[in-house]
Amino acid sequence: MEIFFILLIPLLLMACALAAKKIEELGYACALGYLAVFLLSLSLAATFLSSGAPISYFNFFYADALSVLFVLLISLVSFCAAVYSIGYIACDLQKGVITFRKARVYYLLFNAFCLSMLAVPLLNNMGMLWAAVELTTLVSTFLVGFYTTKHSVEAAWKYIIICSVGIILALLGTILFVYAVFFSSGLKSLNWTDMMACTGSLDKNILQIAFIFILVGYGTKAGLAPMHTWLPDAHSQAVSPVSALLSGVLIKTALYALLRYCMIVNKGMGTNHAGNYLIFFGLLSMAVAGVLILVQKDLKRFLAYSSVEHIGVICVGLGLGSAIALYGALLHVFNHAITKSLMFLGAGSIIKRYDKHNINAIRGVIAVMPFTGVLFFLGMFALAGFPPFSIFISEALIVISAFLAKAYWPAGLALFFIALIFAAMILRFPGMLFGQRPPDQEKTPEPLSTKLSLGFLLALACLMGFWVPGPFGRLLDQAVGLLRGV
């Protein structure tokens, strides 16, 4: 039953947003609502782990280890973004940047966005999954263009157009998959479970071509280079809690859809067919991000390019296909989501305080906002993959597995690009964080909601670097087994 409540709560919160009289109360309701969603996701994980079998309702909703993992991730980041939004939106309202009506619209869209993302991993029908992914784009477009400035409207336009073209190609791939199933077994079904059941007899030629469309389609939404061009624009212009959601979980939902098809293709072809494509696009994404990040001056664009890099790291891990690599890749999905959310939320607070996006124009963050400044500084190391933070563990697992598989070139290139991006961070961020407090900036207390969300995310990034909790580890193991077809 958890599945229904997980989807029902954001729906109820949307209704609350329409009826709300006070924005702060609405913010608290949302935070509590997503805390409940997170707890329900934990309960779903516990139910799944105790029974060991996928949970299915009406052959429409379906939750196996992979779904549960992604639901857990989405609910966690949504909760943090909801907590952070309390102070952020209240501040916008207080400064007169937005009206009360617009603040309500924000919460309405925020909840619709979370709902559509939560639906993606819980659907068995690949046509409905496609519709849910498309819905995430449609809803989040307004959140990207929320401030209605020239920059944000331009970013929103590019976002919806590029992602819509991508998603149409994904639909083309879906139709070809349906045809492959229909032609081989006479079964007219879009259910993933049905598709997996008849993979042995699928036409390999069609399967290969269909997968290319799926890869380009969902890869566009996942931010894989060279289809990533919407990502830096959208992530930099969105409202900061939404930037965290876009970077932390939205691109992962597209990756989830891609993974479902990878499983069908690999089983149908009898080899790690999808793996080669994933390694290629993964390395390409890392290369593009590694070069372009060096010239970024906008703080949020810088972080957006880092997301392109990390999606590349994940794809390399998934492409390698060994148990260690897959474990590392799935762990990296989680680690990147929490660390990048921390950084985007921190960046949001910094930009709001200084009213500047340019890294070179921002100085003395730690002196002005000690809590955010210190956490942002630590987050920088976490994001760069420095020990003892969690990203170090997952990146190390992926690189080690590449060496073990004798994939020396991918391993070497991945290491090079990771080092390049680390260097870019070290060059850019300390200048912004340290130094004297600018005379026009007063040291004022930071909102509690900001402290709570940033603190929680950093604690999690640290904790996961030392210890993967037992049930979570078992969930990862089962997801790895699923991906390997064991």
Next chain:
Amino acid sequence: MFCMLTAAYGMLSAKRMTALIANFRLQSFFLFVLTLREAAKAGNAGLYIVAGLLFAVKVLAIPVFLFKIAKNIKVSENLGLLVNSQLSLAAGFLFTWGGWAFSRQLFGGRPVLMYTFTAVAFAVMAMGMFLMMFRMAALAQIVGLLVMENALFLLCEAVSGGMPFFVEFAIFFDVLVSVIILGIFVYRINKLFTHINVNKLTNLRG
């Protein structure tokens, strides 16, 4: 099916927004007729509903909405052709050949009628993408997207006799919502930039 292709050629050679939207409406109407014929042949109630939705959404609602935007934004009717009509048409013929070749490779050995359908679908899809890439007006990008969706619909009809009804419904809903959102953003672009030329949206680069 060939009428859909002809309408796509019409869109490639169109120089004005109203001509483009009218051709899109025509193409959607042909798609509606095709779906209706399939529904009658199969006696499938679901397909009748899909045909009805097609007519309501793509033949009536969306073109009316697009015409209204074109009228309200008060900018030049010109589509802003990056590639002129003649060359665009030549590209259209090339896409038709490409669609045929691709379809034969993918569905070779299946009934000729089927891969003729799929060839037209692939060609129309490529033409939709061409419109999005080589027309500067934001409205043309919306129409290009819709043309691609029409092509997908045709492909789906050809290869699997359509998707399950609730999936078709979800796709229609998504199409309608996306056009409304795109329309709203065309208004916003026009208000902020005083034009709807997407090639001039260059504030965000790098």
